[in-house]
Amino acid sequence: MDYQNIKSLEDFNQITEIQDAVLVYFSHEQCNVCKVLKPKIAELVNNEFSNIGLYYSDTVLQPEIAGQNSIFTVPTLVVYFMGKESIRKSRNIGLDELRQALQRPYDMIFG
Numbered sequence: 001m002d003y004q005n006i007k008s009l010e011d012f013n014q015i016t017e018i019q020d021a022v023l024v025y026f027s028h029e030q031c032n033v034c035k036v037l038k039p040k041i042a043e044l045v046n047n048e049f050s051n052i053g054l055y056y057s058d059t060v061l062q063p064e065i066a067g068q069n070s071i072f073t074v075p076t077l078v079v080y081f082m083g084k085e086s087i088r089k090s091r092n093i094g095l096d097e098l099r100q101a102l103q104r105p106y107d108m109i110f111g
Contacts, residue, residue, distance in 0.1 A: 001042075002042060003038070003042060003055060003056035004054065004056070005057075006024070006062065007062075009064050009065050012024070012057065012068075016080045016083055019053050020051070020082055021049075021106065021110070022053045022080045023045060023053070023054055023078075024055045024056070024069075024077065024078050024079075024080070025041065025054070025056050025057070025076075026059050026066060026071045026074055026075065026076040026077065027056070027058065027059065027074045027075045028059050028061075034074055037093060038075070040095060041077065041093070042054055044095055044098065044099060049106050052102070059074055074090075075090070075093065076089065076090040079101075081106075086105055087105075
């Protein structure tokens, strides 16, 4: 599964409330680091945490979503489990660190 774009604040709120597990990748088109990291995170989630929904929010096109979530730097990813923010990583995001952070809550919900 690839990232689905979040179009509005209403979409964002509905997605995080309805789905059991959501990862939102906050970025914008001018961020080169973001472009490299984005597919690696998608691959990790698709291969190991397939029940997590992948979403993308462009901080330039949807500043209200970024503002509501206190996103001040990119890339930032926020993971919601059962409607609650559980994990937040910004800038230097290690895939192994992310894997370890996701494993326990993911296993508790879907294991």
